[in-house]
Amino acid sequence: MSLLCWISNEVPEHPCVSPVSNHVFERRLIEKYIAENGTDPINGQPLSEDQLIDIKASHPIRPKPPSATSIPAILKALQDEWDAVMLHSFTLRQQLQTTRQELSHALYQHDAACRVIARLTKEVTAAREALATLKPQAGLAVPQAAPVTPASAPGAGEPMDVNEQVAMTPEIIQKLQDKATVLTTERKKRGKTVPEELVRPEELSKYRQVASHVGLHSASVPGILALDLCPTDTGKVLTGGADKNVVVFDKNSEQILATLKGHNKKVTSVVYHPSENIVFSASPDTTIRIWSVTSASCVQVVRAHEGAVTGLSLHATGDYLLSASDDQYWAFSDIHTGRVLTKVTDEAAGCALTCAQFHPDGLIFGTGTIDSQIKIWDLKERTNVANFPGHSGPITSIAFSENGYYLATAADDSQVKLWDLRKLKNFKTIQLDDHFEVKCLTFDQSGTYLAVGGTDIRVYVCKQWADILHFTGEGFCPPAPTCTQVSPPPRSREWTPSRGGGTPSLPPPPQWASRCSGRVPVYSGTTPPTSLGRLSPHRAGGMGEHSPKPPPPRQTLAQGPLSSNDSMVPGYEKIKSIIGVGARVTAGSPEVHSPAQPVYRTVTVTGPVKAQSTDGN
Secondary structure, eight states: OOOOOTTTOSOOSSEEEOTTTOOEEEHHHHHHHHHHHOBOTTTOOBOOGGGOEEOOOOOOOOOOOGGGSSHHHHHHHHHHHHHHHHHHHHHHHHHHHHHHHHHHHHHHHHHHHHHHHHHHHHHHHHHHHHHHHOOOOTTOOOOOOOOOOGGGOOTTSOOEEEOOBOOOOHHHHHHHHHHHHHHHHHHHHHTTOOOTTSOOHHHHTTEEEEEEEEOSSOSSSOOEEEEEEOSSOTTEEEEEETTSEEEEEETTTTEEEEEEEOOSSOOOEEEEOSSSSEEEEEOTTSOEEEEETTTTEEEEEEOOOSSOEEEEEEOTTSSEEEEEETTSEEEEEETTTOOEEEEEEOTTTOOOEEEEEEOTTSSEEEEEETTSOEEEEETTTTEEEEEEOOOOSOEEEEEEOTTSSEEEEEETTSEEEEEETTTTEEEEEEEOOTTOOEEEEEEOTTSOEEEEEESSEEEEETTTTEEEEEEOSTTBOOOOTTOTTBOOOOEEEEEEEOSSSSSOOSOOOOOEEEEEOSBOOOOOTTOOOSSOOOOOOOSSOSSOOOOSSOOOOOOOSOEEEOOGGGTTSTTHHHHHHHTOTTOEEETTSSOEEOTTSOOOOEEEEESOOOOOOOOOO
16 A cells, blocks of 8 residues: 655655654655744644654555556657667767777877887987997098999909998888898798709718819918809809918819909908809908909909908898908998998997808898807898807807798807797707817708708708718828828819719709818719718818827828839829929828928818719829
8 A cells, every 4th residue: 555645645755754643745845844834734733854754665666647658658758768869879979980080090190100219210220330330530531432343343453442331221121121022922932842853861861972173272371261152053163262362163174263362361251143253252351352253353342340251141132241250240231332331230249250141031140159149130120139049169150941940050069059030949959979060051942951061061851850961981081180281182072972883863962062171082883981080171271170080090102202203103193293293292192291281171062963984083
């Protein structure tokens, strides 16, 4: 039963009772009546608000107003409610559109601010580089040198000497980016398939030496310290020696195509251009020389460093050269103008660089340091983006795989470490023999094989990292420690597979090159090496290091000064053509004993070799 207010005759929200008349009222209405009259509205007796008594009752359910009890009234109420909802939805859409416009404007402002910050950061970096490499010019302007190409360089002219540094322009950076995009696309097209013409591991393991080439460098100042092959014609071999000369040799015709002279100290790095007939060389005399093979002359001298140049690497465009030096700087130079585009050092590390190598795409490169660090650099930003610690001793060589994400490194710790550039970690360490010295690492073009040149030459198949080819033998045995001036003459060696004699018929192997000292006899067919030894590579001339294992004893058939009466001595004519009458010889062996002659050096070339006579001479 509902209570009704005696004033409004409706169900009260807050009912209360008057003790004077005992009637129920709505508290709101009775309080207004008492405030105006001060009496009870029923009997007129005095009444105050304090006398009212609240009634506790359940929440009343109000009856519907008469206007909502008919169908037309209900339809009108629904229509009014729908109109209100539509108006509210329209208002929300307007607010959403306004918010979107404000957000778009804010994002545009943020993007513009980021671009400005990036540009200012680049300008600050360029200014710091210029400040770090700025040299006092005594108020004199450096003359602008006109570009000189190898084709226009005269054979008798003086080489251009360039030491001017200019900045990397946006056009150069865009050129590097475009080339990297093309190379990345080509690598993705090749995928993970191995070329059909690539030699198989079981066939590569059968390769043997078939030829030696002598007399490439001066015998008076022995030592071949650097080697490279022409990418388009692997029959052309480029060598740098301790005699300060650079030699271009054709192993097919066995002719020296050019002897390039100009360095003041030994040549420690050489690079053959892939498409032009020019070569590059570096030396501890702080210079980088660009040579024309056609005219056999130096067309430019780039002075990018103040210390010995320890590494060279040519960019994939073929237009720029990377160099590293023990002055702690790496430099990026234009080979056509000879100008240094940028020169950077890691001021925090402050240590000499020992080697440098471009990534196949050319946007990053790696450098090795004398304190066992491998540093990865971003060429466009000229910043150090990653470091790979783990070696002990100076880094001797680094090599990037053509697959784009493997990096091989070696140091004076008899280890070869493999790194994954995607995860920035070492995933494989190849532990070599104790005191094994690695001087060179090279992946083949397909990224299937890794060659290690040093104390001897080894070839590993990638992913399994198994040693499938090991070039050792009597020819790799260095002279005994007490005979520091005993060595065969300088020569280069070629290797080919053996299948029981006859003409080699295997597909060509990947091309590798290594520097070595010692002697390798000529083998063919299935004739194996008769003794084992070690190859002793030399990087900096002098007598070099000797293997702790002495060579096996040799039979002496005759000994004494060479003369015209010794023509019957085995090997006499060969030795005479190399050394000349007057030297001392242990006949029956290609070794030459001469107190006046220092130790000679050799180079080793691994690759496809045509069938030829191998008579041991």
